[in-house]
Amino acid sequence: MTVPPILRGLRIVEISAFVAAPLAGSTLADLGAEVVRVDPPGGGIDSHRWPLHDGQSLYRAGLDQGKRSVVLDTRTERGQRIATGLIVHAGAVLTNLPAREWSSYERLSQQRPDLIMAVITGNPNGSTAVDYTVNAAVGFPYVTGPETWEGPVNHVLPAWDLLTGYLVAAGMIAAELHRASTGEGQLVKVSLADVALSVAGHLGLIAEAQLNEEPRGRYGNHLYGSYSGDFPTADGRRLIVVALTARQWTSLVDALGAADEVRALEQRLGMDLHDEGARFRARGEISAVIEPWIARRPLAEVGRIFDEHGVLWGPYQTFKQLLREDARCSAANPLFADIERPDIGRWLHAASPLVFGRAGRRHPAAAPALGADTREVLQSWLDMPDGDIARLAKARVVGVGQA
Numbered sequence: 061m062t063v064p065p066i067l068r069g070l071r072i073v074e075i076s077a078f079v080a081a082p083l084a085g086s087t088l089a090d091l092g093a094e095v096v097r098v099d100p101p102g103g104g105i106d107s108h109r110w111p112l113h114d115g116q117s118l119y120r121a122g123l124d125q126g127k128r129s130v131v132l133d134t135r136t137e138r139g140q141r142i143a144t145g146l147i148v149h150a151g152a153v154l155t156n157l158p159a160r161e162w163s164s165y166e167r168l169s170q171q172r173p174d175l176i177m178a179v180i181t182g183n184p185n186g187s188t189a190v191d192y193t194v195n196a197a198v199g200f201p202y203v204t205g206p207e208t209w210e211g212p213v214n215h216v217l218p219a220w221d222l223l224t225g226y227l228v229a230a231g232m233i234a235a236e237l238h239r240a241s242t243g244e245g246q247l248v249k250v251s252l253a254d255v256a257l258s259v260a261g262h263l264g265l266i267a268e269a270q271l272n273e274e275p276r277g278r279y280g281n282h283l284y285g286s287y288s289g290d291f292p293t294a295d296g297r298r299l300i301v302v303a304l305t306a307r308q309w310t311s312l313v314d315a316l317g318a319a320d321e322v323r324a325l326e327q328r329l330g331m332d333l334h335d336e337g338a339r340f341r342a343r344g345e346i347s348a349v350i351e352p353w354i355a356r357r358p359l360a361e362v363g364r365i366f367d368e369h370g371v372l373w374g375p376y377q378t379f380k381q382l383l384r385e386d387a388r389c390s391a392a393n394p395l396f397a398d399i400e401r402p403d404i405g406r407w408l409h410a411a412s413p414l415v416f417g418r419a420g421r422r423h424p425a426a427a428p429a430l431g432a433d434t435r436e437v438l439q440s441w442l443d444m445p446d447g448d449i450a451r452l453a454k455a456r457v458v459g460v461g462q463a
Contacts, residue, residue, distance in 0.1 A: 063420035065092025070236060071150035072096070074127065075134075075143070075163070077104050078190065079218055080180050080252065081156040082123035083225030088232065089126035090412035092422050096150070096437055097127045098143060100134070101459045103430055116404045124427035125409060130438070131431035131459025134163075139457050142438070148172040149441045152232065156180035165247045174245040176235045178228050184251045191218040191252060198256045199265065203278045213278075220256045227255060279343075287339035289347040290376065295358040298376040301350060301366075306334040308372050315369035316353050325349065394421070401426040431459040 070093040074085040082097075089095040099107070109119045130146070133139040140162040147153045148171045156179070161167060169175045182189025192214065195201065205213030228250055235246035260266050268276060281290045281300070287309070288302040303309040313322050322333060325345055331338040339346060354362055359375060366373045375381075382389050391398050395413060400406040409424035438444040438458070452458040 063418070065422040066416050066419035067092040067233075070094070070152070072152045072154055072232070073098060073143075073147045073150050075153065075155045075157055076180075077106050077157060079123065079221035080191075080224040080228065081154055081178075083222060084178070084180075084228040084232070085127060085154055086123055086125050087226060087229040087412065090422055090424070091414065092420075094150075095127045096130055096146065096433070096441075097124060098130050098132050098134070098146070099430060101131055101456060107430070113404055118404070121401065121404060121427045126422070126425045127428065128433035128437060129428040129430055130434045132434070133457050134160075136457050138452065138455075142442070142452075142458070144168065144171065145442050146437070147175070152176040152178075152236070154178045154228070154232065169245055169247075172245070174239055174243055176232060176239060176246050176248065178232050178235075178248040178250075180224060180228060181249070181251045183253045189251075189253055191221040194220050194252045194256050197253075198260055199269075203276050203284075205278055205280070207278055207280050209278065220252045220259075223259065224250060224252050224255045282343050283340070285340050286336040287343055287346060289343065289350060291347075291351050291354040293354055293359045293362055294356055297359040299354070299359065299362065300374055300376065302372045303339060304336060304372070306336075308370075309334060309336075309339065311370045311372075312350075315365050315371050316350065318349055318353070321349055397424045399424060399426050401429075403429065429461070431461050434458050434460045 067088060070088070072085065072088060072093055072095045074081065074095055074097045076082050076085065076097070085095045085097065103120075106117075107120055108115075108117050111118045132143055134143050140160075144162060147168055151172055151174065153168070153175070155163070155177075159165075159179070165175070165177045165179075168177065181187075182194070195214065196212065201212030201214055204215055228248070231248045231250065235248050238244060238246060257266075265276070276284070282288060283302065283304075286302075286304050288300060290298055290300050292298050301312060303312050313319055325342070326333055329338075329342055329345065331342055333339050333342060333346070357365075363373070363375070365371075375385075377386065387393065389408070390396065391408065395410050396408045397411070398406055399409045409426060411421055411424040415421060435446070435449055438449055439446070449458065449460065453460045
C-alpha cells in the first residue's frame, strides 16, 4: 500500500523570485504539499538565470521542482482577481516580492480570515538586500580565504538564502499547526539579514566581537579552534582531515602510525594535543607530520586506511567527480531519481532529504514547463469554464502551456 506524503492536503500559492522563497516552496512540495507557482507571461525576473542548458535555466528547474506552474498577468485587474481567488482557495501564500494593495495580508485576509501568509524580505525594515549583500555586512568575508589575504573573500554558497528558505518552510508548517488548533490565520515574516544575524549569534561570533579584544582572523582551510587540514595525495587528488574530538584525534594518530612522533611533538611544544584548542594552535606542526604520509599514497589507499581506523576525512571533489565517483550522488541513493524533462534532458532529481517512518516519501518530480498547469488549476481550484480560460489566454491575462 502506498503511504501518502506527510503534507498531503496542504495547498500553497507561491509568488516569488530568487532563492529563499522558491526553495521554501520546493521544500514544502517535496513533503507533499500542492504548491502552485504563479509567474508572469514569459516568466519571472530570474527565469533565465544561469546555469543554463540548451538555453533553459537549470537554476529554475531545480528550485521549481515538484510544483505546479500557472502563468498569470497580475498587472491587470482580472489577473489580480484570479490570483486572489487562488490564494483564498489555497489558504496559504508564500512570497518575497514587494506587496501591492491587492496582495497585502490585510486585503487578502479580509476574504480568508484564516489565511497563512509568509513574507520574506532582505532587511527587517523591508528594504532591499540579497544573500551576497547580507553576507558582506555580517562579517564572514573577512574570516574567509587565505591567511595572507587582506581584502574580503565571498563564498559561492548562498547560505542565508538557503537557511531562510528552510526556516520559512518550517514557519509555514508551524502556522498551519496553529491554524489547525485555533482556526486563526498568521502573517509570518522573516528577513535574510535577521537569519544571518541570528546564526552569527548562535555561533558565538557576535559575542566574540563584543567580549574579545582581538578580532577573529582568517585561517585558510584550517578549522578555527580545532584541527583540520587539506593535503595532496600521490595521484594528484586532495583531501580534508578533521579531528574535532579526542577520539578522532587518536584515530588519526593511530592511522598514521605516528604515536611516537606526536608524543615528541607534544613534549617539544608543551601541549596535550588531545585538547582541540591545542591542536588548533599547533596546526602547522601537526600538518607537517600528516602531509608526507599522505603525499606518498594515492587517494584510494589513504581512504582505505583512514576508514579502517575511523578517521574523519573526505575527498575534495569537483561536481563532475561527485557524479562519477560518489555513490551518494547517484540513483543508488533513494534520495534521487533519474527524471527527464523534454526541453532539458535527463538528470538526477532529489526528493526531500527528510525521511518519515510512517509517511511516504514523495517521488521527486521535474519542474513543470511555464504555464503547464494553468488550465487545470483554474478549472479545479476556481471552477473556471474552459471558454473563460480561452478568452483570458487570448487577452494574455493567463498563459496556458507556454514553452
